[in-house]
Amino acid sequence: MLTLSQSISFAKVVSIDVDELRVRTGPSTAHELIGHVNQGEQYTFLDETDEWVAIDYNGGTGWVSRDYVTITDDQTVTIPSNSDTTSDDTNNQNNISSTFDFKIPVDKLHLREAATTESEILSILTKGDSVVVLEQSNDWVKVNFQDTEGYIPSWILNEQIKINLNQTPLRNKVIVIDPGHGGYDVGAISVHNNYEKNFALNTAKHLQDQLELLGAKVHLTRSDDYYYALTPRAILANYHGADVFLSIHYNSEPQYPSANGINTYYRKSADLALAEFVHQGILETTKANDRGVLTGDYLVLRNSKRPSLLLELGFLSNESEEMLIQSPGYQDDISRGIIIGLENYFYN
Numbered sequence: 001m002l003t004l005s006q007s008i009s010f011a012k013v014v015s016i017d018v019d020e021l022r023v024r025t026g027p028s029t030a031h032e033l034i035g036h037v038n039q040g041e042q043y044t045f046l047d048e049t050d051e052w053v054a055i056d057y058n059g060g061t062g063w064v065s066r067d068y069v070t071i072t073d074d075q076t077v078t079i080p081s082n083s084d085t086t087s088d089d090t091n092n093q094n095n096i097s098s099t100f101d102f103k104i105p106v107d108k109l110h111l112r113e114a115a116t117t118e119s120e121i122l123s124i125l126t127k128g129d130s131v132v133v134l135e136q137s138n139d140w141v142k143v144n145f146q147d148t149e150g151y152i153p154s155w156i157l158n159e160q161i162k163i164n165l166n167q168t169p170l171r172n173k174v175i176v177i178d179p180g181h182g183g184y185d186v187g188a189i190s191v192h193n194n195y196e197k198n199f200a201l202n203t204a205k206h207l208q209d210q211l212e213l214l215g216a217k218v219h220l221t222r223s224d225d226y227y228y229a230l231t232p233r234a235i236l237a238n239y240h241g242a243d244v245f246l247s248i249h250y251n252s253e254p255q256y257p258s259a260n261g262i263n264t265y266y267r268k269s270a271d272l273a274l275a276e277f278v279h280q281g282i283l284e285t286t287k288a289n290d291r292g293v294l295t296g297d298y299l300v301l302r303n304s305k306r307p308s309l310l311l312e313l314g315f316l317s318n319e320s321e322e323m324l325i326q327s328p329g330y331q332d333d334i335s336r337g338i339i340i341g342l343e344n345y346f347y348n
């Protein structure tokens, strides 16, 4: 269990003073218009000229006119009090506080109506069936299988967790997951008008659950829909001494609706091996189009002193890829792929 509530000071924040202020790719009106910002919004300061200010805009750099903003020194960012429970064996086996997915590891298992072998059999589960674990008492676990709630014996869960804990190098590894964007920074907008920030958070939470089952200690930079500047996200990774920091994003290229597939970005050459392992892991499970492992000078990577990657896990501007990304099965593939990659990285 970790309780963290502290303040970290940063150099500068840019507050917008007017509505519909134009954001451009560079410091002049000749540069391309990439969006608007509005009164009251705050952005991380990146750079400045006499007349223009660069802000962190959707994870990239955007320039706004200096006349319509206020630059404040010494922003105090409060890292939210974080009460997520990190797992040790005891927690995993006896005190499950949140729901997670579990794959049945035996050939045949009865799903029962009540927590007793006398009760009616609702369904017969077979190896590989995925159930959502809802709660665990002593000998029985309440699960949801294809919208039917019932009970399975708890030994099966414990057995699987033990196997996992003994086999995986992820045990006790500290993984900080950063769901990209959040709050008013919605990120990319999909074909069906869904926001990247929500897809990223969904993926991060699923990955967190799976990693915790394997004994990793996982922290999210945000666990809800709020905006959080990029610099403190990376600093959180440094603070926790993360073994790996993963920033989760989805891509968009509305001009090329057929664009699809997965990119993995790293910044420091020392992180290339990590990038290759994770990228290969994800491709293996998702069978997605390989857009390669690339270097990217992302701010969120720049401030992290820990091994760090930024993952672009598919295109929201591609209708069929968006449908895939929305499906729980594909999310499961993504998590499994990342885990395979991390395991290979830690083994090597």
Ligand SMILES: [Zn+2]
Pocket (backbone or CB within 6 Å): 058, 059, 180, 181, 187, 188, 196, 248, 249, 250
């Ligand atoms: Zn993004």
